[in-house]
Amino acid sequence: MALMNANTLLYGARDAIAYHQAIQLPDDVRAAMFQADRDIRARLRKVTRFVIDSGRAMSYASAEYRRAKQEPLQFELRFLRQGSVVYDTVIDPARRPPQQTDLDDGIYARTSFLSDFEPGLAATKYFELVETALAPLCKERGWRLVTNKDTCVRVVIDEKIHIDLPLYAVPDTEFVTLEKCFQDVTGLKLVAGSARLSTVLDGFSDIRIPTDRVMLAHRKKGWISSDPRALHDWFVRECERHGPQLRRTCRYLKGWRDFLFLEGGPASIALMACAVRSYKEGGWVPQNDRDDLAMLEIAKRLPVFFSATIVNPVLPDAEPLNDWDEVTRKRFVNAANDLHGHMHTALEGTANAEITVRRLQEALGTRVPYRPDLVRAFDKTPARAPVAAVVASPLPLRRPTTSA
Ligand SMILES: [Mg+2]
Known part of the structure; x- marks a missing residue:
């Protein structure tokens, strides 16, 4: 169960500019x-x-x-x-x-x-x-x-x-x-x-x-x-079905990709297909005011989706959306695992708002503002020790990697 609520840090609020605003096109x-x-x-x-x-x-x-x-x-x-x-x-x-x-x-x-x-x-x-x-x-x-x-x-x-x-x-x-x-x-x-x-x-x-x-x-x-219109229709239909959060999580995923891979990261359409699949497959209850949890759920599934074939949603017989060689696939799966690790620690592995912010910055870059005050802690005494280690001192930010 999530200990932290970092939704405002991602989506912002009327009086708080956050990640979602920072990645908008000027x-x-x-x-x-x-x-x-x-x-x-x-x-x-x-x-x-x-x-x-x-x-x-x-x-x-x-x-x-x-x-x-x-x-x-x-x-x-x-x-x-x-x-x-x-x-x-x-x-x-x-x-x-x-x-x-x-x-x-x-x-x-x-x-x-x-x-x-x-x-x-x-x-x-x-x-x-x-x-x-x-x-x-x-x-x-x-x-x-x-x-x-x-x-x-x-x-x-x-x-x-x-x-x-x-x-x-x-x-x-x-x-x-x-x-x-x-x-x-x-x-x-x-x-x-x-x-x-x-x-x-x-x-x-x-x-x-x-x-x-x-x-x-x-x-x-x-x-x-x-x-291209068929793909467009598919995405618009899925956004109608799953609500506006789906579109936002696609933007966050693209932001993650751009931060991590200077060039040649997973294609946007592959990321969109993975986000849609996370909503479709269920096993969690999306809440429109919890973009942070939605990202955690998608990040949890991403390594599995990346490891297998991502089928073109409108042309199932066409080339898969992730036609990656094995080295590339491994790199992308590792990156997805890291994203999950960071999201998990940020939301479920700490009760310290500063650590939550640091982990989200590691995952998405400093367009996530350093605003621990935008993070809410639910419960300071987790019943169970979290799976990921709680790191007391902030780690230096990850340097984005370039593609080979
Ligand atoms: Mg183009």
Whole structure:
């Protein structure tokens, strides 16, 4: 049983700024990120318009498409943000540089398909189009274009922010259906109301392009099946089911990962899947005003989850979310064990508020404020000796490790 209540130290209170506030993305960074993204969208729209108006769309068609079809390639772009900014789990990285805040803006080509899973647009030419369109903008702004990521075009805005642009293709026919549904709901054409698309998709779960019709451009593999919206829907559903604490614990876990691993820690989506599983599997009763206990329960399960396969919650047959080699796995399992050790000592292994704070700082870094006054002790005389040793003097903070 927990002896200490450190919820306020994590979540804060009306009059106390704590860990949760410290890991929020600052407003100016958020604003700069969205402005850069709007500029990227504007440039891409302009260039695509030019391609269409000048009758050059067909030059972006795959060889197969040209051979098989007489009619010109349909081709238009739409944009839909995805990932942590939309799930609302984005946090301010602990260690900058090299860590950066990441915005993922999906670019959707509404295009002709050759068959069910084969866009007429050539994946390589799609990359080419986006990179050629953005190169002058990057030059003007002093941004850096990164063209060696397999599944996106990356634009590094500054040392704090990068924007990833994964490139999708959606069949023209499916788009027409989506557009019609959107218009029925909002009374607007998609082009005019695109700013509301994300909200509309949140509100109407039946307005979807079928998952298996959304194709992602891969630099080496051509087109692969991948629907970010399905993952989004899954996480939003789980947050509705388990309450707002789930989202907060995902932020804390990302904060832990960023603090501990300079680069290359467990993927956010893997951490989110582990958090969700901890809530789903039960064996504890989540209390919305006890983020500290929720973190303890998740930390308890994390080494076991990391040791086995973390299945993609929307594509169970796809690659696991933790496709780690054995050395990496061991490192992550050890880190998870340490997190559990610290959480356990902080909440169940001491009745000293200072030790509670120190242990949480060791686990999550000094963005956990040194505020023993925010920790409440329930019972100063534990009936049983706690499992972990009570350390009388504060230990020096752990130095974050870099990945190999
Ligand atoms: Mg990204």
